[in-house]
Amino acid sequence: MTTIHADSFHGKTVLVTGGGSGIGRAVALAFVQYGATVAVTGRRPEPLHETVRLIEASGGSGSAIPADLTDSAQVSDLIRQVVDRHGRLDIAVNNAGVNAPGPVADLDDADWDRIVATNLTGVWLSMKHEINQLRRTGGGVIVNIASNIGAHSTRPGMGAYAATKAAVSALTRTASREYISENIRINAISPGPIDTPMSVRPGETIAGRDQRLTTALPIGRVGSLDEIASTVLWLASPASGFVVGHDLVLDGGATA
Numbered sequence: 001m002t003t004i005h006a007d008s009f010h011g012k013t014v015l016v017t018g019g020g021s022g023i024g025r026a027v028a029l030a031f032v033q034y035g036a037t038v039a040v041t042g043r044r045p046e047p048l049h050e051t052v053r054l055i056e057a058s059g060g061s062g063s064a065i066p067a068d069l070t071d072s073a074q075v076s077d078l079i080r081q082v083v084d085r086h087g088r089l090d091i092a093v094n095n096a097g098v099n100a101p102g103p104v105a106d107l108d109d110a111d112w113d114r115i116v117a118t119n120l121t122g123v124w125l126s127m128k129h130e131i132n133q134l135r136r137t138g139g140g141v142i143v144n145i146a147s148n149i150g151a152h153s154t155r156p157g158m159g160a161y162a163a164t165k166a167a168v169s170a171l172t173r174t175a176s177r178e179y180i181s182e183n184i185r186i187n188a189i190s191p192g193p194i195d196t197p198m199s200v201r202p203g204e205t206i207a208g209r210d211q212r213l214t215t216a217l218p219i220g221r222v223g224s225l226d227e228i229a230s231t232v233l234w235l236a237s238p239a240s241g242f243v244v245g246h247d248l249v250l251d252g253g254a255t256a
């Protein structure tokens, strides 16, 4: 039986977008633990360098390559730099995303544009350049981070975010059918509240979030970074080899 073991990702190069914080950093460190070399990207260099410092402290290797994923030229250059530095790209985790809550009629135009540009256009641009690289070397894996707010549920004040995450789910499923014949396997995960600042609502404390989730989620708690990282690794590994175009909900039962 195929399972994940210490060397599962040995010799593989992984790109994690939004790898300087939260879920992206946890996913980057988890891949390193299982043998991969990991490049992380985001707009701010400092958090990326801190992730690389943590990667190196754990005995792995990686690189920080700053880029704004809303800009096609920067995304193209990012993929080129990953290949220049590490020789290849095998796995991409498109995790970068933003939110700015607000009811649909009150949303600021600039916030709408920023959310769409990052969460949707940014994922599309990333996939476009990643796929064109992966097909040069015989294939690979892409995991997109959507949300359980989107294709699976909505909440007042989350219109822009939900619309972009539902679109990521649709883009994932469409592309999965287009490229699996070229050995590029594409899936998404849709997390519920995970233990990062993004799951803390405006005006709420971390303790307040945790208290809210005791009743708001069937599982009664926030999701851990480990739980999300292990799910991403499974989807990126041969253990999930027959899983194509799936949008895996990981939300403690919120949308069950």
Ligand SMILES: NC(=O)c1ccc[n+]([C@@H]2O[C@H](COP(=O)([O-])OP(=O)(O)OC[C@H]3O[C@@H](n4cnc5c(N)ncnc54)[C@H](OP(=O)(O)O)[C@@H]3O)[C@@H](O)[C@H]2O)c1
Pocket (backbone or CB within 6 Å): 017, 018, 019, 020, 021, 022, 023, 024, 041, 042, 043, 044, 045, 047, 067, 068, 069, 070, 095, 096, 097, 098, 118, 122, 145, 146, 147, 148, 190, 191, 192, 193, 194, 195, 196, 197, 198, 199
């Ligand atoms: N935490 C949750 O409860 C939860 C639940 C469901 C889904 N998610 C999704 O999971 C992903 C990660 O969330 P998180 O909680 O880890 O949040 P986070 O810590 O805020 O991570 C978001 C990352 O995206 C990067 N980013 C934002 N805009 C970018 C741009 N234009 N170009 C490049 N990088 C950009 C940020 O780095 P820079 O600011 O330096 O660019 C940051 O590292 C997001 O897509 C989010 O929607 C989170």
